[in-house]
Amino acid sequence: ENKPVLMAEINEKILRLVNEGKFDEAEKTARLLSEDVSTKAFSYFYHGYIHYNLDDKQKAEFLFETCRLLKPDFWPAHFFHGLVLKDIGKDENAKKSFFKCRELLQNGGDDYSFFLDSFSPAYIASICEKFLT
Numbered sequence: 001e002n003k004p005v006l007m008a009e010i011n012e013k014i015l016r017l018v019n020e021g022k023f024d025e026a027e028k029t030a031r032l033l034s035e036d037v038s039t040k041a042f043s044y045f046y047h048g049y050i051h052y053n054l055d056d057k058q059k060a061e062f063l064f065e066t067c068r069l070l071k072p073d074f075w076p077a078h079f080f081h082g083l084v085l086k087d088i089g090k091d092e093n094a095k096k097s098f099f100k101c102r103e104l105l106q107n108g109g110d111d112y113s114f115f116l117d118s119f120s121p122a123y124i125a126s127i128c129e130k131f132l133t
Helices: 003-019 023-033 040-053 057-070 075-087 091-106 110-115 121-132
Strands: none
Touching (some): 003 110, 023 040, 075 091, 091 121
């Protein structure tokens, strides 16, 4: 079972490509995840992340929402869904996403530690907490 290692590598690659402004390459990499039912939800997440960084907030919101529905325990989808909802002025819905993200992290939601980079689950939970006040 190499999924966590594979996801860590893919995560790192997509984030690097987005940071370098290589959105087409990032899209191609994210598309590979849609070929396997066990990683399809992550494909929606990364496409959302790419569109969020392209400032296409409406499409990003839809993609993060889809990921959230397909993989309800994936806290990064709730976190970024909250960010994009906040950006487009849907503050009450954003709070629901931040609440769910914080709840998942507080209940040991570090199955997705590959996404944390150098951040701790407690740090992300504290950001969610800040957005809830």
